[in-house]
Amino acid sequence: MPAQGWRGRDVISILDFTREDLCSLFEAAERMKRLLSEGRLPRLLEGKIVALAFFEPSTRTRLSFEAAAKRLGAETIGFTGEEAVSVAKGENLADTVRMLDGYADVIVIRHRYEGTALYAAEVAEKPVINAGDGKQHHPTQAMLDLFTVKELFGGIDGLVYGVLGDLRFGRAASSFILGLTLFKPEKVYLISPPLLRTRPEVRVRLEEAGIRYEEVDRLEDVLGELDVLYVTRIQKERFPDPREYEKVRGSYRVTRELLEKHAKPGLRVLHPLPRVDEIAFDVDETSYAAYFIQARNGVPVRMALLSLVLGAEV
Amino acid sequence: MAPSEGLLVRRIREGTVIDHIPAGRALAVLRILGITGREGLRVAVVMNVESRKLGWKDIVKVEGRHLSSEEVNRIALIAPTATINIVKDYRVVEKKRVKLPPVIEGIISCTNPTCITRKPREPVRPRFRLLSEHPLRLQCVYCGTIMEEEDVLEQLEEQGG
Ligand SMILES: [Zn+2]
Numbered sequence: 001m002p003a004q005g006w007r008g009r010d011v012i013s014i015l016d017f018t019r020e021d022l023c024s025l026f027e028a029a030e031r032m033k034r035l036l037s038e039g040r041l042p043r044l045l046e047g048k049i050v051a052l053a054f055f056e057p058s059t060r061t062r063l064s065f066e067a068a069a070k071r072l073g074a075e076t077i078g079f080t081g082e083e084a085v086s087v088a089k090g091e092n093l094a095d096t097v098r099m100l101d102g103y104a105d106v107i108v109i110r111h112r113y114e115g116t117a118l119y120a121a122e123v124a125e126k127p128v129i130n131a132g133d134g135k136q137h138h139p140t141q142a143m144l145d146l147f148t149v150k151e152l153f154g155g156i157d158g159l160v161y162g163v164l165g166d167l168r169f170g171r172a173a174s175s176f177i178l179g180l181t182l183f184k185p186e187k188v189y190l191i192s193p194p195l196l197r198t199r200p201e202v203r204v205r206l207e208e209a210g211i212r213y214e215e216v217d218r219l220e221d222v223l224g225e226l227d228v229l230y231v232t233r234i235q236k237e238r239f240p241d242p243r244e245y246e247k248v249r250g251s252y253r254v255t256r257e258l259l260e261k262h263a264k265p266g267l268r269v270l271h272p273l274p275r276v277d278e279i280a281f282d283v284d285e286t287s288y289a290a291y292f293i294q295a296r297n298g299v300p301v302r303m304a305l306l307s308l309v310l311g312a313e314v
Numbered sequence: 315m316a317p318s319e320g321l322l323v324r325r326i327r328e329g330t331v332i333d334h335i336p337a338g339r340a341l342a343v344l345r346i347l348g349i350t351g352r353e354g355l356r357v358a359v360v361m362n363v364e365s366r367k368l369g370w371k372d373i374v375k376v377e378g379r380h381l382s383s384e385e386v387n388r389i390a391l392i393a394p395t396a397t398i399n400i401v402k403d404y405r406v407v408e409k410k411r412v413k414l415p416p417v418i419e420g421i422i423s424c425t426n427p428t429c430i431t432r433k434p435r436e437p438v439r440p441r442f443r444l445l446s447e448h449p450l451r452l453q454c455v456y457c458g459t460i461m462e463e464e465d466v467l468e469q470l471e472e473q474g475g
Contacts, residue, residue: 092435115430115456119438135429138456201458206446240427 006308010121013127014179015205016140022182026147028304028314029297036071036300039312043073050080051104053096053120054131055088055111060273060298061131061141067301072312079102086226097123109133113226129311135169135199135238141166141272142175144301148294150227152268153259157184160225164191164252165232167198169239173232173273175203181209188213189222193251195244196234218243219252223262227253229288231271233278258283269296326358328376328380331406332389337362339393340372340463342471346388346475347381352356355379383461388421392470418442418452422469429457 005021005181013264017025035042054062057080069076076099088096093116100107101124109120110131117130117137132138149156161180167173169192177198180188188197188211199217206213216222225228231254239245249257254269268290272277275291307314335343340359346349351357356377365371380390381398389396390412400408420439424431431440431454442452442461449462 093430093433094437111430112460113428113430114426114434115454118456119436122438134429134457187451199458201453204460240461312440 007311045074057081142179337370
């Protein structure tokens with residue numbers, strides 16, 4: 001049964017959804033995961049076209065959407081990075097979106113400017129899925145992150161979360177924090193160098209939602225309390241000033257030694273990947289590492305999302 | 315109404331009196347309205363008048379001009395205490411309080427340089443949600459950036475100045 005209210009819906013921010021919406025998405029994702037593991041391909045989107053408009057390159061997210069669409073029997077069209085420049089050739093974004101709107105059944109968009117997905121959704125008649133706009137939102141990443149937590153712990157409520165890294169410019173971190181406000185975490189620690197603190201609009205949302213949170217500088221100080229540690233990398237290209245990037249690069253690093261010394265045995269470490277050096281490779285073999293499980297959840301979660309938005313029976 | 319004030323109000327035959335402007339913001343109000351004095355309108359600016367409500371206030375009188383609601387909204391951003399008096403035949407025929415709408419469109423621009431509303435050649439108007447009136451806090455609908463009162467004042471005082 002398709003969940004109520006998903007069909008034709010734009011996916012701009014994780015906050016566009018309720019807890020119930022996300023629970024129905026997670027159920028659909030579980031079914032997709034089971035079908036994938038059984039080698040059965042539900043061709044729910046046969047005859048549909050998914051447009052992948054990646055104005056900013058992102059191999060992982062694009063491939064994950066492409067795989068999700070193809071697993072469901074849909075065709076994909078689109079462009080990425082440099083190619084976007086020639087597609088747009090003097091054309092503004094609104095006109096490019098109008099063109100794709102005429103060709104496809106759903107538009108997946110990634111762009112360097114914040115607010116692009118909302119703007120595209122205002123222009124397009126077909127549903128628009130935000131695959132990351134600037135430093136602001138990456139709702140499908142947050143969906144798969146939350147799905148992974150639910151899978152690992154059986155639920156999202158009542159856990160102590162630490163979000164480590166670039167909380168100012170990192171959209172995965174922001175979207176994850178925003179996503180947590182739809183649930184009832186025990187506490188959220190925002191761990192970052194002072195220069196990379198969470199933006200005011202995200203803090204306002206935490207306050208409105210009545211979530212207990214604390215901003216701290218050092219992971220060591222809170223690591224022992226955490227159930228989930230969400231690590232993000234520092235992305236140089238998001239910094240308006242390269243000198244600021246130089247000040248904070250390499251300012252945190254999660255190692256096996258650190259985890260073994262401070263962490264609870266049940267701690268699980270998440271990371272949207274790719275990583276640079278913020279998680280040492282020696283963590284990969286430990287029971288803490290959950291980021292590869294998380295990465296594999298990208299396809300089933302996006303399959304569920306595409307199916308729901310396009311109104312297919314999941 | 316203080317006697318001096320009454321005198322000044324009565325000098326307008328037809329037009330708009332903007333009263334209860336926080337002291338020192340009268341010129342900014344004129345700039346927001348795009349009034350330079352070169353339009354040929356008769357304009358009176360009274361600054362630092364004693365006010366029971368505000369302590370000190372400014373008053374702006376514009377003869378021969380009525381304000382659209384968008385202009386009134388603009389004023390609310392910089393002078394939330396302002397009252398608009400419509401004057402006809404030397405009498406105040408209508409008194410309006412300025413009131414910020416829940417969504418403010420097209421008046422100020424977003425401070426975030428990578429907001430879609432700042433991208434050149436896109437037909438998108440900046441739009442803000444009113445988070446709080448006192449102190450003024452607006453949130454860009456597109457990029458989520460929160461603008462504080464200082465940001466808004468700074469921008470409105472600069473505009474057309
Ligand atoms: Zn903005």
